[in-house]
Amino acid sequence: MFEVSPLQKLRSQYSPKIPKALRCGWKVIKGANTQAERDGGQIKEMFPHTYGLPMIHLEEGEMVNALKDGINIGVILSGGPAPGGHNVITGLFDGIKQLHESSKLFGFLMGPDGLVNHNYIEITKEIVDKHRNTGGFDMIGSGRTKLEKPEQFDRGIEILHKLNIRAVVIIGGDDSNTNACMMAEYFLQKGENIQVIGCPKTIDGDLKNEDIECSFGFDTATKVYSELIGNIQRDCLSSKKNWHFIKLMGRTASHITLECALKCQPNITLISENIQAKDWRINDVVNYMANIIAQRAAEGKMYGTALIPEGILEFLPSFRVLIDEINEYLSSPQGSHLEMVMKREKVRFMSIQLSEDSSKLLQSLPYEVALQLLEDRDPHGNVMVSKVDTEKLFVGLVAKRLEEMRIEGTFSGKFSTQTHFLGYEGRCAFPSNYDADYCYSLGRTAVALIADGLTGYMATVRNTTHPADECIAGGVPLTKMMYMERRGGQLVPVIKKSLVNVDGKAFEYFERHREKWALEDCYNYPGPIAFYGPRQICDEPTLTIRLELDSTTSFE
C-alpha cells in the first residue's frame, strides 16, 4: 500500500517562492482611494463601510511583524476546485504561525455550508504538512452554496464567535468574492469585529483585471490540457486518419481555449468572444470549420485538431433563443406533457412547440444532442447547457455540412472523428510552480492584510511574470471591481467577469497565426508539467499572461 505517491512526498518539501516583503517583515502602504468599476453611486449605497477603500501594497519593513497574541482565522473553499487551493491554506497557516505560535486556522467543510452549518476542523500542522503543494480541495472540501443571506451570515457569526475567529478568508471566483464583500459589509454594519478577505480562484481565468493578473489554477489547468492536446496532436499526425474535436472546460470565457491554442497550435480554435464580436450564427461556425476541413482534405490531409470552448453555445444567439424557448415551454402548464412523450418522439414533439427557426435548429442537431437538451434539467427545471456534448454537436453539424459540400463538389475525402472533453483531468492537478508560488503568496498576503485590520479586500500578488523577488503583494478593495447587473430580474452588484479581449495582445497573436496553423501542421507538444529541471520548463507563466503583461517577451 502506498500512503502517498513518490511525487507527492517530494513536492511536500518544495518551498514556494514568495515576494520579498513577505519574507521577513512588511509595511502596509496605502494608496489612493478607489471607486467602483461602474455604478459607483449604487455600489456605495449597498456597501457604505467597504466602499472607496484605498489600494494596498506591501513593502519590506524592518521588523518581523510578530503579534503579542495569536489570531484565529477561518477559511472557506467555494466552487469548483482549482490547483493551488491547498497552497493558499498553507500560506495562511504559515503566515499566522509566524505572527504568533498560538494562532489557529479553522477550515469550514464542503464550502460555505460549513460556515452556515458549523461544520469545521482545526487545520493543524500535521494536516497542512500532508497537503503542501498538492492539488485538489480535498483538505476541507468545497461547495457551491451561495453565501449571501443575512440568516447565513448570522449563523456564521455564532460559530466565528465561538471559535474566536477574527477573519474569514474566502477562496472563490467572481460570485464568491462578491458575496465575501457582502459578508464583510454585513459584519461592519452589525458592529462585528470580523474581517473578510477574498482570494481569486478559478481555472477559467476570468477573474482578472487591472489589479489581478490571473486567477489561480489557470496556469496549471491549461498546462495539463495542453499536455494532453499535444499528445493527441502527435497521435493525429502519426496515424493521419482522424479529426479530433476537443472540448475544453471553461464556463463562459474562452481563456483556457486561447491559452491551449497558443501553446499547441491546433488547426481550428473557436473563441466564443471572437464569434460574438463577428456576430456569427451557428451556421457560420459550422461553415468556418467545414471549410478548413475541406481545404486540408484537398491537400490530402484528412486529419486535424479542433479546440472548442465549453461555453460557446451561450454566445450563439440562435442557440440561446432555442434554449429560452425550450425553458419557457418546460415551465409552462403544458410543460409536463414532454415527460409523457416517448423518448423517440420527444424531439419531434418539442419541435412543434417552438418558433420556426428554433424548430429547424433543434431538428438539425444530432439526435443524441437534441435529446440531451430535452432530458437533462437543473433543479430549477432549466436546460443544462453545460451538459450538452458540444464537441459531438459540432461533429454532427460539420459532418452534415461536409456531405452538402460533397454534393456541391467542394469537398471530397473522409471525415473520421474522435471527440474528447478535457475538464476534470485538470482541476485538481498538482499545482505548477507558478500556481504553487502564487497561491502560497496569496495566503501569506491575506494574513498581512488581516494583521493590518483590513476587510473587504481581495489579496493580490502582481508582477508574476517576473522572479518571485520582484512580485508585489497587496490588496484591492472588492468594491473597486464591482458594478450593477440585472440577474433574474433584479439589479445586483457583481464583480466583472473578464472575457477574452479580442483587441488584446494574446488574441491578436493568435489571430495573426490562425490561418497558417489551420492549413499547415504547426503542432506543438508542450509535454507534462515539470517540477524539477531548468527554469524554462518549471517556472514559465502562461503565454496569455506573458503576451499581455511582459513587455520583455517578444514573439514573432
Add this chain to the structure above:
Amino acid sequence: MFEVSPLQKLRSQYSPKIPKALRCGWKVIKGANTQAERDGGQIKEMFPHTYGLPMIHLEEGEMVNALKDGINIGVILSGGPAPGGHNVITGLFDGIKQLHESSKLFGFLMGPDGLVNHNYIEITKEIVDKHRNTGGFDMIGSGRTKLEKPEQFDRGIEILHKLNIRAVVIIGGDDSNTNACMMAEYFLQKGENIQVIGCPKTIDGDLKNEDIECSFGFDTATKVYSELIGNIQRDCLSSKKNWHFIKLMGRTASHITLECALKCQPNITLISENIQAKDWRINDVVNYMANIIAQRAAEGKMYGTALIPEGILEFLPSFRVLIDEINEYLSSPQGSHLEMVMKREKVRFMSIQLSEDSSKLLQSLPYEVALQLLEDRDPHGNVMVSKVDTEKLFVGLVAKRLEEMRIEGTFSGKFSTQTHFLGYEGRCAFPSNYDADYCYSLGRTAVALIADGLTGYMATVRNTTHPADECIAGGVPLTKMMYMERRGGQLVPVIKKSLVNVDGKAFEYFERHREKWALEDCYNYPGPIAFYGPRQICDEPTLTIRLELDSTTSFE
C-alpha cells in the same frame, strides 16, 4: 511562433541509458536452440529456416564493432502509436552510424504500405535529431495494413534491392511480429539475403513472456493515464458528488487497467481476465459495482472512481453471443433491412431477430449504446465493439440496478456520474525515461543482431527494473513465441498475446487490497511524468513489472 516546445528542446539533449555491452563493443553469445511455445511440428513446417534458432544475448566485447562498409537498413512502424517508437529509430540510426559512417537508414512511410508501395524517406541525422526522445510515430507515420502476402513481400524485395537494404526492422505488436517472421522466412526461402528483426511495441502491455519483460509504450501510457486518474480522484474527493467511470484503452488484455489501479487505488476496478476466470455474466459485473456503490452510499459517500478496461465486453459471454447474433443477421440476405428501419425503431426491430437472451440484453442496454451496436460497422460489416461507449454502458446498467435496489431498500442516495475515456491522450506522450532508455536500447540491440547476420529475431532488453548498466540486450527467435490458432476458420501461426495472469504477483497484490480500496478512500495521486529530478520520480518502472520481476521490491 514556437518551432518546438521548451520541453522538446530539452529532451532532445537527453542521452538514453543503455546496457553496458552496447556502449563500446559487444560479443554475440548464442544460447540453447529454441522450440515453439506450442505446436512445434506445425510451426517448424511453416518456418523451416527460422525455426529452432538459438537464444541470443550480448556481452561486452573488446573491440569496437566497426564494419568495413556501411550497411543500409529499413524500418517500419506498424499499428497504433506507442511512446518510444522514435527512440527505437534513433537507436537504429546511431547504431549503424557507429558501425560505419556511410550506413543509411530508410523509413517506410505510413506503416507496411510504405514498403509495398515504395514510399520511403532516408532518415537523416537532421530528422533523427529533431525527434530524439519525442513521442508519437509521426517521423515516418504508421499504418495497420497486414504485411503477410507473398505479393507484398515481392514488392518489398524490389525496393529493398533498389536501396541496397540488408535488413528490415519492424516495430509492432504480436501480429506484426508474426508477420515479420513470415517475411524473414520468405526471404530465406527465396534466397534473398535480407534480414528481418522485430521490436515489441504496444501500450497494451500484452506482448510479454519469459523473454520479453514488457512491450514498449506501456510504461509511459500508464503513467499518463495514472496522472489523469489521480487528478480525477482528487476532484472526486474535493467535490464529493460524482462517480467517475473511466474507460481505459487496451484492446483485449487489462494490463493497463491493472497498472493504473495499482498506481491510483481507485474504488472499483474491473479486470477482464478476472471476470472471465470467475465466469461472471454482465449482471454479475453490474451487481458487483452496484453493491460497492450502495455500501459507500450507506456510509454517506456518494462518490467514487471506477476503472473499466476497453476490452471487457469481449470477455462477457452473453455480450459475445449478442454481438455474434447481430453480426450474423447483418451478414444474412435480410441484413440490409436494418438500414431501412428508422433510427428510432432500430433497436426494437433488431430485437425481434435475436434469441431471447440476446434480445433481452439488447433491450436492457442504454438506448445510445444499443444504437451504437447497430450503427457503427467495420469495413467487413461487423459490429465495432471497440466503438461502444463501455463506460456509459455500465453507468446505464448500474443506474438501473441501483433503482431496483432502491425499491428493495438496499440502496438510498444519489448516483451522479461523469464518464471519461483515456486513450489517445497517452499513446503519443513524450516517452518516460524508462521507455526512452528501453526503446533506444532496443534499436541499438537490433543493429547488433543485424550486424551478426541474424534474422527472424525479436530484439530484447531484459533486467529493466535494474539500472541500465545491468540490463541485458539480446534476441529471441520469433518462432519461439508462436503457436497455432484458429482465426477466421483457418489455423494460423500467432505470437501469444499475454493476458493478465490472475495468479501472478501483480494481480494478487491488487486482489489483496481491492476491498479496502473499494470502501475507504485510499486514492493515490501519481502526478505527471518527470524527466528531471530524483530517481524515484524519473526512472521507476511500472508497479506491474516491479511486482512481477523485482524480488528486491517488497510491498505490503
